[in-house]
Amino acid sequence: MNILKTISACALFVTAFITSFDSLAQQEVTYERLLNSQDEPENWMTYNGDYSGQRHSQLSQINRNNVDELELKWLLQNQVFGAWQSNPIVVDGVMYITQRPNDVIAMDPVTGRVFWMYKHTPAENARVCCGANNRGIAILGDKVYMGTLDARLIAIDRISGEPLWNIEVGDVNLAYSITMAPLIVKDKVMVGVGGGEFGIRGYVVAYDADTGEEAWKFYTIPAPGEPGHDSWDDEDWEHGGAPVWITGSFDPDLNLTYWGVGNPGPDWNPHQRPGDNLYSDSVIALDADTGELAWHFQFTPNDGYDYDSVQVPVLVDREWQGQQRKLMLWANRNGYFYVLDREDGEFLLGEPYVKVNWSSGLDENGRPIPTPQPEGMPTWPGNQGATNWYPPSYSPRTDLFYFSAWEDYATIYRAEEQEYEPGRAFLGGGFTVLTPAIGAPGVGIGRTTPINTWTDEVGHAALMAMDPDTGKAVWKYEQFDVSDGGMLTTATDLLFAGGREGHFHALDARTGELLWKASLGGQIAMAPVTYMVDGVQYVTVISGNAMATFALPE
């Protein structure tokens, strides 16, 4: 009797434990949850909010009627120098953000108070062209993952903040680096490498998310004997660049991951590397399980302007000329807006969205007709591009594609022969920004002071709302300065975005009308995110060295 009683008590305890374990298990960030992220819009679980890269939220508490009531809930002050390009991830009441150079912070998304911080100090000889950037973590199971400036991938316990494994992805001595947020697909964590200004040979690589064991690796420059290798001359392919430094997108039905590939090297001397230089400045479609190339589309063959195609591939299912199709929308750094079929890479449309003079147009296959400018003459768009890495958004409600464009911005390029030397910059010349007067400041990579001594005469931003059917903007929101601001749209037809001037805008996504703005005072160089905790919708944006979070009054 006594024994029976003890056993039943034990069973009761075990049942209770299993019940609570079950509810904990539901809190695990499984691949199924990432796959079905549209079912839980309260969380922002991947770089772009979901695998499609649309950066469109189903949350609807903040709408066109109440958006002007938004108030600041908290600020997180960053103590690190330089532009803050990181993207927050919010899951089950915890926000994860990275800061320069390679810190991961876990915090309360309601109060902005920090739970823990994990610091990785990159090797002293780590090299990046354009600032010690990190654009955020990826999450799966009980781990978060961060790529580092010294080209390592670190798995961290997402509750305790302790590192679990730390592996080499690329050789830091040869200036390989990682600045992107990793992409999780199924049981794998995928990253690409930066270093396109240092003569690397780029790749995308997938690891077992549990162990860090390499699963597959795809080089963005084909080796001898591989298709596409003949787009390079002699040994040029060995140091031809083609980095991958922005998170890819994923189509689960086609089982394809899509990645934008960066510039060939040396950047500014295309004569030194004759040929198309595949797969630089291309989008590549890789099988999620094997890394095998399904198709590619090259936007800028034999690029001499640094027109990286490291934009977010935006995947949209919609009608195209009377047929339902799986499309990919792409505003490219080279000044053209593209629509591709993402099943096979077929070129469907390409239209310039700013002044373009490096090419006179695209042929029926989408290949640009080159019109290189005489030496010393300006090329439009300029070196930073007509747009760049900052994430666009597509709203299925408005059927418009939103992104930051740089208008009236040109660069004068100078090509020079350059020998490759390991770990050193491999640029093949230089450039100057076209300015209206001698010695006037040009547009740089980012803004580090509140003073703006350049003017709209060296380039300015237009937030464009693009009609995918025509490749024409149906409206533009012009700004005085250029903008590296990414986009966020919501189910209430709001568009949130900011720019270098430090203004954070809410626009009517249908008309472009300004509905609300907050002047945060520091450069906004990333897209906002939105999430919901305890029934309250929040919008978070990074401006300068502060992360600001807004919500409606209680």
Next chain:
Amino acid sequence: MAQEISDHQYTSESIQAGSRVYVQQCALCHGPQGDTIDGINLRQGQFRTASSDEDLARVISEGAAGGRMPSFELRPEELSGVIAFIRAGFDPEGVAIRIGDPARGKAIYDGKGDCATCHRINGVGSRIAPDLSDIGLIRTPSVLQTSLTNPIATLQPINRQIRLVTRTEEVIIGRRLNEDTYSVQVIDSNEQLRSLIKADLVSYELSSTPVHEPTSLANEEVADLIGYLLTLRGLE
């Protein structure tokens, strides 16, 4: 902060060579004008920690600021060249500009040049045109020469004269200081700082012509005036 622009201690060959090193190795972070890192303006000789050429060589070779400035393995002639280029104010032709006598130049500035009617130096003169107290740091000899002989070529767009009319019919004429999408700031003709919201303006006109004509001074006098302006290095 001792930037000896007129010392001719660097050869123009070295400056030219340094210009190529700068463009290849430095410009990505520091920018074409050397001013894109907060608190540093290489062209104007403004550094965080370095002051001597030896300091610069150490920072370049060993890195600084906790790795934010990486170390660079440059060959000796590349290292001396890039320092020469920085010291020459990013101006490979700078050594060829004629620089005259500063004392005679000051007499021209105060006298027949009539510069102080619009400009200001160390608290003396008008604020309508840009203050020249540190112009020797922030402009190269060739830019100074051009701004005297062909002012429209060097007028900084941000400095353009502006005429604003507010909703209340106030007319504001002045020099533009800063502008963004929603606001514009000027020093007005009464030498006051004004910040205007664009939505409150009924008229906004920007002039593209500099206030002064190309100088009628003789070449010798221009050289003297440049010599004087180069001595203006702000509060040391």
